[in-house]
Amino acid sequence: MSGFSRRLWAMMTKEAHQLRRDRMTFAMMFVMPIVQLVLFGFAINTDPKGxxxxxxxxxxxxxxxxxxxxxxxxxxxxxxxxxxxxxxxxxxxxxxxxxxxxxxxxxxxxxxxxxxxxxxxxxxxxxxxxxxxxxxxxxxxxxxxxxxxxxxxxxxxxxxxxxxxxxxxxxxYNPEGITRFNVVPGLLGIILTMTMVMMTALAVTREYERGTMENLLAMPVKPLEVMAGKIAPYVIIGAMQVFVVLVAAKLLFGVPFVGSPAVFGVAVVIFLTVNLAIGFTFSTIARNQLQAVQMSFFFLMPAILLSGFAFPFRGMPGWAQVLGETMPATHFIRIIRGVMLKGASFPQVANEIAVLLFMLVIVVAVAISRYRVTLD
Amino acid sequence: MTVLAIDVHGLVKRYGQRTVVDHVDLQIGTGRICGFLGPNGSGKTTTLRMICGLLTPDEGNGTCLGEDIIAGRDAIKRQAGYMTQRFGLYEDLTIRENLDFVARVYGLADVNRQVSDALARLGLESRQNQLTGSLSGGWKQRLALAACVMHQPKILLLDEPTAGVDPKARRSFWDEIHALAAEGITVLVSTHYMDEAERCHEIAYIAYGKLMARGTAEEIIAHSGLKAMVVTGAGADRLAPLLRDAPGITAAAAFGTALHVCSPDADAIRAAVARVLKAQAGLRAEDAEPTLEDVFIHLMGQATDNAVAA
CATH class of the missing domain: 3.40.1710.10 (abc type-2 transporter like domain)
Structure with missing residues (x-):
């Protein structure tokens, strides 16, 4: 063998060995396409009836x-x-x-x-x-x-x-049937899901990978304090993102905003926190940053396809709607479309906000129980 | 009787089939510096972690600063300073930001002044806004120590704090540790360096999870029952391989041009040395004191035998 092919072989076998050890990545590469194919193949229907x-x-x-x-x-x-x-x-x-x-x-x-x-x-x-x-x-x-x-x-x-x-x-609410009016508020939900989950998904794994976790655990800081402290700065970043998207939506696409900014604000803050807490939970499960990113993607796909953002929610079969209901983006998109386009008031979106709050409580409970205060 | 800062009994930690720490007892009096020695993977880090509440022992119990090591975990964390083997501060924060963070986590009053004082003691005032990642290994260790004593802990657990640090930095690091001990802080420090072991008030030696020896350096050497001889003369050092597998010999190692031979069996040494003297003319042999290193190699050999026998 020539020097080139020998060294190439050396690199390839090394990569293959490393990949084989990373069970989660391996599983994701095979499970993800199948799950998604089945899920979206059966769930998506662009001609909703009933x-x-x-x-x-x-x-x-x-x-x-x-x-x-x-x-x-x-x-x-x-x-x-x-x-x-x-x-x-x-x-x-x-x-x-x-x-x-x-x-x-x-x-x-x-x-x-x-x-x-x-x-x-x-x-x-x-x-x-x-x-x-x-x-x-x-x-x-x-x-x-x-x-x-x-x-x-x-x-x-x-x-x-x-x-x-x-x-x-x-x-x-949209007399000219302008698709953009519907897409832009939905997009807000998707953008926030993507960025917020990813941000905190790295939060704990990064501490482990950089070797700072042991030091952190040796100090008297409680799980809830770690979590809240890691989440809070991103709520502000998320709020800034929302502001940028809204201004762009108005200037570029003329998307109306007929509802109450206060209701909108409440929904945004809760939704941001839910997503950040989900990311934090991922980071307590993932063993390294790559896995955390993969989990974020795995979470993002159904949020795009089953939340009513990309395809009509009511066009999906019952089971897919149930699945869609479990995702924060579904409820957030309903609230945001309601507030921005239909001028929905607080009582009209209270149910959806309650669902988001409920999700927040569940996710925080899971994250706290997953967060280890020892290295056991 | 002195008050014990650390008093643990029968600590056991298993990972799967492997027993990493096997019924370790450890008592350390307040204000003492205890060196924690043992080969790599012998369970030093695991023991330290169990004492400061980072790991839950599978068996055994005990107290650290009078607090139960399991139930009193939070109280121990507030009063102990633990310096991890791997640098545990944030490399993408500046020196001052790191100290600010630690000071706030411990809820110190007047964070600004405390951090400024710590920087002054370190002599890092002029570099306080530099990224921590840009510091050399020696400085990182000193910074990490400064960070874990800022809250005035009563006990310090240091996990190989001077690994890979140059002699001058090690020297000043140890001066600092002695200064802290003089203030009444108890120190448990793991190390591989024999000169550091000798700077401790007492030593605990662990191998394959078992505590093999306890006491001062002199006590440990005296109790080992080892004998040693040293062979000097041109080319003596090159004869070390000749003796390594000789019957009954614990260690035969070259130190510069001299050959140091030790064994618990005086006859075995004499026999071995006689072989060396015969192999090459012009060498001289005389009795010598066994070193701490001899003792540890000897203990390690015993522990291996135990591990194999078990």
Whole structure:
């Protein structure tokens, strides 16, 4: 063998031996692709069906019922709520309990018989145009087909090709259906997840790798103090990141901010802390910095794909939604879209904030129990 | 009776199948400097860590400064200074920032003044804003010592504090340790250097997890029952390999041009020396005092035999 190939062989065998010892990296390289393939292959669906909808009916008649069932039969709408007033319906939409509100006007049948063209109003929460788009484009055709079948005899005052009922679509919160308005707040959640988890994921492993951990443990500093002390500076860095993203969102993309900055601030601080605590937990598990970074990536992937950031949350199968619910980014993105685009007030996002707080408590408890005060 | 700063009994630590520390008893009186010696991997660091609450012993118990080494862990940490074998301060902080951090962790009053005093004692005032990573090995050790005495601990546990440090720096390091002991601080210091062992009030020798000898340097030498002879003359040192495997000989080593032979068996030495004298003309042999190093090599051999027998 020549000198080159001998030395090359020496390097290669050395690297292979080191890799073989790093079980975690090895496992990640094989497990991660399989898990992700299965997870995302089955979970992601860009044509979400069965979206929750509310029906606000001022007339209960054969005609109204057949229109409702026509809308339902598109498969995109699942009528789960029956509010009694416009205000109630509005609140459902703003809280995000429903994606659509379908309003059947009073005197529907009489107006149709008189030859007027009454309007059926479909209001959509269009913060995510990708979720509502397919549903709204399917609804018109479905309604007119049904009417053509139903309106026979005396009811058929209309000429072929004209509509007896007009379906009016109202894209709330994002009337022009600008995808960016939805993407930018979501991106905020993803950017923060990525940077914050990674920052603290190295926090404890770095102490071990640099040999400073033993010295730290020999001093009278408590686990909670170590954790809080390592997290706090990054909350400030995270807050600065948020500010930069918001200014850029406004200047570059004209993303609106209609809600309360105070609610926004509360959500941001809690979300930052949750992510930092998750990173800290990783760093108590990982044996070296490489493993900590790998764990952060493993955590980030589902946060991007299953949180409702990249793909419609309601398009995912039930199990994937459950998985998505366990991720802080999912709740944060809901809060942020709610506050920025829909002007949601504190009570409307209180549930999501409570979930984030609950996660914080759990993660901190795990991190503290994982943090060793001895070298055992 | 003096008050014991360290009083531990039957300490055992196992890692898997291996018993790293095997029923070690250690008593050290207040204000004493105890040298902790033993070959690499003999359990010195593990014992130190158990005493200062960094490791939980699998068996055994005891007190450090009157506090239980398991239940009183936090109290011990507040009153003890532990200097790790590997430099434990932050290389990406300046000297002053490191000391500030340590002073704050111990909750010292008037951090600024305390740190300034520590810097003045070290003579590092002019370099206080330099990154710690840029210091030489000797300075790092002195800084680490300064950091762990700032909170005025009652006991110092030093894990090979002078490894890889030049003689002058070692000398001043030890002067400092003696000054601290004079103030009433108890010191337990592990080392590989025989000259350092001789500067201790007493010595504890551990090998393969077992405590093999305790006492002053003189006591340990006297109790060892070793005999020694030294052979001098041109080329005496080159004959060392000849005797290394001779029956009953503990150690045969060249010191400069002299050959130092030792064994617990006086006859074995005489026989060995006779061989040397026969092998080469013009050499002289005379009785000598066994050194501490002889004793330790002898003890290590015994411990190996025990380990094999067990």
């Amino acid at each position: 979206l929750p909808a509310a029906i606000l009916a001022y007339e209960h008649s054969t005609l109204s019922r057949s229109i409702i069932s026509a809308i339902g039969n598109t498969g995109y709408f699942a009528f789960v709520q029956e509010p009694q007033s416009e205000a109630e319906a509005d609140a459902l939409l703003q809280r995000g309990d429903v994606q659509f509100v379908v309003t059947i006007p009073g005197n529907l049948t009489r107006n149709v018989m008189r030859g007027d063209v009454p309007g059926i109003l479909i209001e959509a929460d269009a913060t995510d145009p990708a979720t509502t788009g397919p549903a709204l484009s399917a609804v018109n055709a479905a309604v007119s087909q049904t009417l053509a079948r139903e309106l026979t005899g005396v009811l058929n005052r209309h000429q072929a090709g004209t509509q007896a009922v007009e379906v009016r679509l109202h894209r709330r």
